[in-house]
Amino acid sequence: MKPIILVAGSSNTDMVVKTSVLPRPGQTVLGGQFFMNAGGKGANQAVAAARLGGAVVFVAKTGADIFGSQAIEQFKKEDIDCRYIFCDPAVASGVALITVDAAGENCIVVAPGANDRLGAADVLLAREAVLQADIVLVQLEIPLETVDALVELAVAAGKRVILNPAPARVLPDRLLKRISLITPNEKEAELLTGIPVVDADTALLAAKALSVKGIGTVIITLGKKGALVWDGRTSAVLPAPKVEAVDTTAAGDVFNGALAVALAEGRELTDAVGFANHAAALSVTKLGAQASAPGREETELFMEQGRK
Numbered sequence: 001m002k003p004i005i006l007v008a009g010s011s012n013t014d015m016v017v018k019t020s021v022l023p024r025p026g027q028t029v030l031g032g033q034f035f036m037n038a039g040g041k042g043a044n045q046a047v048a049a050a051r052l053g054g055a056v057v058f059v060a061k062t063g064a065d066i067f068g069s070q071a072i073e074q075f076k077k078e079d080i081d082c083r084y085i086f087c088d089p090a091v092a093s094g095v096a097l098i099t100v101d102a103a104g105e106n107c108i109v110v111a112p113g114a115n116d117r118l119g120a121a122d123v124l125l126a127r128e129a130v131l132q133a134d135i136v137l138v139q140l141e142i143p144l145e146t147v148d149a150l151v152e153l154a155v156a157a158g159k160r161v162i163l164n165p166a167p168a169r170v171l172p173d174r175l176l177k178r179i180s181l182i183t184p185n186e187k188e189a190e191l192l193t194g195i196p197v198v199d200a201d202t203a204l205l206a207a208k209a210l211s212v213k214g215i216g217t218v219i220i221t222l223g224k225k226g227a228l229v230w231d232g233r234t235s236a237v238l239p240a241p242k243v244e245a246v247d248t249t250a251a252g253d254v255f256n257g258a259l260a261v262a263l264a265e266g267r268e269l270t271d272a273v274g275f276a277n278h279a280a281a282l283s284v285t286k287l288g289a290q291a292s293a294p295g296r297e298e299t300e301l302f303m304e305q306g307r308k
């Protein structure tokens with residue numbers, strides 16, 4: 001039986017340009033290849049979780065346009081339950097403008113469109129699905145009151161909630177204290193705690209500061225260095241496998257989707273983070289967001305190779 005993962009969040013169409021260097025403010029650079037790709041942090045996490053073995057229910061909102069319908073078509077191909085993807089004909093579907101440099105680093109601007117209209121009332125319509133979920137995963141490309149309503153519903157039903165606090169924003173303590181597990185990257189951890197995260201020691205300080213707010217488990221993702229895990233008693237840095245980076249877009253999303261599946265399957269925290277590190281590393285070797293999310297077999301084979 002596949003574990004049920006409920007993901008609530010954004011769906012975007014990514015407009016991507018490859019360039020040798022990212023432009024500075026006021027600068028125009030001549031880039032290279034352009035492509036359109038399905039993205040959005042919520043949708044990327046939902047697709048990653050589905051490919052890695054989760055039965056995924058996705059709660060989201062699109063506009064009544066071609067971008068929205070193409071995204072939903074793709075979710076159906078991934079066997080994602082789309083019953084709670086709402087449509088608001090008054091707004092456009094979400095779009096992200098992305099530039100990716102030669103080292104695979106990116107710059108992203110999001111026009112949220114319909115993502116901003118996913119409301120607390122929509123989440124309440126998905127109540128049945130929340131009650132059936134093994135784990136709930138949410139990020140911050142939808143309104144904060146929607147995140148709040150989902151967390152309240154999930155926690156009242158005794159569900160574990162993973163909050164991926166991306167994109168970075170200040171969050172109220174009353175929200176943080178209800179989260180079971182939080183997964184900021186270095187920059188997001190700094191914004192949430194005021195502690196600049198530059199290495200494993202400062203990551204641990206930030207993780208401890210977050211657990212003081214009442215979060216049971218903190219995982220700070222450290223890019224190619226892996227992830228720091230703090231469960232309130234012990235900490236560990238789990239290294240990421242080394243890969244040739246092509247595009248880091250959505251690596252964090254793949255990490256979160258994989259983590260949700262592994263935890264919902266009952267795997268130990270460090271095992272789950274190891275699995276997520278491998279899935280995220282594989283995603284970095286390919287261009288695009290959802291296009292780069294690996295499957296279960298590919299990820300397990302990659303882990304197996306690392307053990308040899």
Ligand code: RIB
Nearest residue numbers: 012039040041096250289
């Ligand atoms: O995390 C990567 C995602 O951020 C992109 O797919 C883009 O749509 C933005 O939401």
